[in-house]
Amino acid sequence: MSATLIDGKPISAAVKAKVAAEAARLARDHGLVPGLAVVLVGEDPASTVYVRNKGKATIEAGLRSFEHKLPEHTSEAELLALIARLNADPTVHGILVQLPVPAHIDSQAVIQAISPDKDVDGLHPMNSGRLASGLAALVPCTPLGCLHMLKTVRPQLAGLEAVVVGRSNLVGKPVAQLLLAENCTVTIAHSRTRDLPAVCRRADILVAAVGRPEMLRGDWVKPGAIVIDVGINRVPAGEGKTRLIGDVAFAEAAEIASAITPVPGGVGLMTVACLLANTLKAASMQAGLPAPQI
Numbered sequence: 001m002s003a004t005l006i007d008g009k010p011i012s013a014a015v016k017a018k019v020a021a022e023a024a025r026l027a028r029d030h031g032l033v034p035g036l037a038v039v040l041v042g043e044d045p046a047s048t049v050y051v052r053n054k055g056k057a058t059i060e061a062g063l064r065s066f067e068h069k070l071p072e073h074t075s076e077a078e079l080l081a082l083i084a085r086l087n088a089d090p091t092v093h094g095i096l097v098q099l100p101v102p103a104h105i106d107s108q109a110v111i112q113a114i115s116p117d118k119d120v121d122g123l124h125p126m127n128s129g130r131l132a133s134g135l136a137a138l139v140p141c142t143p144l145g146c147l148h149m150l151k152t153v154r155p156q157l158a159g160l161e162a163v164v165v166g167r168s169n170l171v172g173k174p175v176a177q178l179l180l181a182e183n184c185t186v187t188i189a190h191s192r193t194r195d196l197p198a199v200c201r202r203a204d205i206l207v208a209a210v211g212r213p214e215m216l217r218g219d220w221v222k223p224g225a226i227v228i229d230v231g232i233n234r235v236p237a238g239e240g241k242t243r244l245i246g247d248v249a250f251a252e253a254a255e256i257a258s259a260i261t262p263v264p265g266g267v268g269l270m271t272v273a274c275l276l277a278n279t280l281k282a283a284s285m286q287a288g289l290p291a292p293q294i
């Protein structure tokens with residue numbers, strides 16, 4: 001491997017440490033303890049782990065954690081009623097509903113029920129619209145993490161050609177907006193893109209967020225490119241075991257790229273760290289205080 005490894009462990013640890021220091025300052029100077037409510041509907045094993053990790057990280061950073069675990073058969077009306085209560089609760093500054101929600105619940109209705117000021121996932125149309133308009137917004141956590149990791153190896157991104165493979169509201173679209181705001185030339189590619197390998201080969205920055213194991217091959221990578229792999233795919237590893245792999249064929253791409261994120265241990269770790277930073281930002285804004293720079 002010739003590429004620099006963009007290791008999520010120390011980078012996410014540094015973000016969490018800054019959040020903890022800012023949280024201590026907020027408590028000391030303003031008597032404010034940011035609170036994060038995480039709502040899980042059902043018992044999806046991966047979601048259960050993510051929610052547990054979010055609660056643990058929230059407490060470790062000195063923030064207040066509220067976990068709401070609802071049964072799979074919870075109706076949309078019951079979930080919306082809980083969100084209305086959390087919107088009105090002054091001790092709750094951030095609200096996140098773990099995705100995906102069960103099929104009988106309309107995820108857009110849920111996202112749009114969350115007060116935009118408390119939308120620490122940055123998914124409410126008010127926040128996505130503000131991001132697209134270049135206004136201050138709560139920005140989705142994984143895209144924030146991608147940008148943070150990129151900047152550890154390349155602080156100035158202006159003028160670079162960026163290709164984002166994937167167009168989800170959670171990752172593809174917001175990461176493209178963040179790169180555009182950094183003055184990159186941005187292409188969003190997707191399943192209908194013609195000659196995807198050739199489009200990827202144009203990229204100085206290649207962001208993979210398609211959810212398909214090792215779909216992006218080494219020969220899709222421009223020599224010297226920076227590769228950010230957002231994919232988290234659980235695949236069989238023999239003897240009934242599973243392992244996590246990304247959307248990029250790591251060993252191949254690492255021979256061609258100048259820097260690359262691993263899976264696991266890359267962008268995924270930044271998602272939780274940036275969620276804490278967003279909660280701190282939301283609490284500060286709700287209290288009329290300047291948003292801390294993390």
Ligand SMILES: Nc1nc2c(c(=O)[nH]1)N[C@@H](CN(C=O)c1ccc(C(=O)N[C@@H](CCC(=O)O)C(=O)O)cc1)CN2
Pocket residue numbers: 049050096097098099100121141142170232244263264265266267268269270271272
């Ligand atoms: N409301 C939301 N739902 C979901 C989001 C989100 O940002 N908001 N993102 C994903 C899941 N996710 C957070 O919720 C998440 C995914 C992965 C990780 C992570 O730490 N990954 C580790 C590996 C963990 C493992 O062993 O499974 C890594 O990449 O090293 C954290 C959070 C979908 N839902």
